[in-house]
Amino acid sequence: MYKNPVKSVTVAEAIAKMEHYCAYQERCHKDIESKLKTMMLIPEAKEKIILHLLEHNFLNEERFAKSFARGKFTIKKWGKQRIVRELKFRDISAYNIKTALKEIPEKDYFETFHALSEKKYHSITEQNNSKKRKKLVDYLLYRGWETHLVYEKMNELFG
Structure with missing residues (x-):
C-alpha cells in the first residue's frame, strides 16, 4: 500500500x-x-x-538586507548593482535596500573594485587586447559594478 x-x-x-x-x-x-x-x-x-x-525578532527584513549586502560585498566582492538586483529578487523594500547599501563604506567599495579589477586583469591570459578587455568588462559587470567605474578602469588599464 x-x-x-x-x-x-x-x-x-x-x-x-x-x-x-x-x-x-x-x-x-x-x-x-x-x-x-x-x-x-x-x-x-x-x-x-x-x-x-x-x-520575536527571528525575522527582520532590514537586518537581513544589511547582512546580505555586507556579506556579498565582503565575501563575494559584488558591486552595488548586483546586490540591489538580488535584494529586489527577494522582494526587499526600496527603503531596506537603500539602508543595506549604507553598510558598505565608500572607501572600501572603491578599494575593493580597484583591487578586484587589477587582479582579474593580470589573471586573464588572453593575448588579444580587445578580447582581454571584453573578458574584464563582462566579469566586472556580471559582478554588479557600475558601468562608469568599469569603463574608467578599462581606460586606465588599457591606456
Whole structure:
C-alpha cells in the first residue's frame, strides 16, 4: 500500500523548526514562505508562524538586507548593482535596500573594485587586447559594478 510521504507537522513544531531556520542564518520573507510551503500548512497557520517570527525578532527584513549586502560585498566582492538586483529578487523594500547599501563604506567599495579589477586583469591570459578587455568588462559587470567605474578602469588599464 502506498503511503503519503508528507508528514504533517503541528504549528508548534513548525514554529520551532522555523525559529531554528532563522537563528542559523538571516532570512527574508520569501525564504520563510518557500520553507513553509514545503510543510503543507494551511494559510492561517503560515500567517501565525510568520507573525510569531516577526514578533520575536527571528525575522527582520532590514537586518537581513544589511547582512546580505555586507556579506556579498565582503565575501563575494559584488558591486552595488548586483546586490540591489538580488535584494529586489527577494522582494526587499526600496527603503531596506537603500539602508543595506549604507553598510558598505565608500572607501572600501572603491578599494575593493580597484583591487578586484587589477587582479582579474593580470589573471586573464588572453593575448588579444580587445578580447582581454571584453573578458574584464563582462566579469566586472556580471559582478554588479557600475558601468562608469568599469569603463574608467578599462581606460586606465588599457591606456
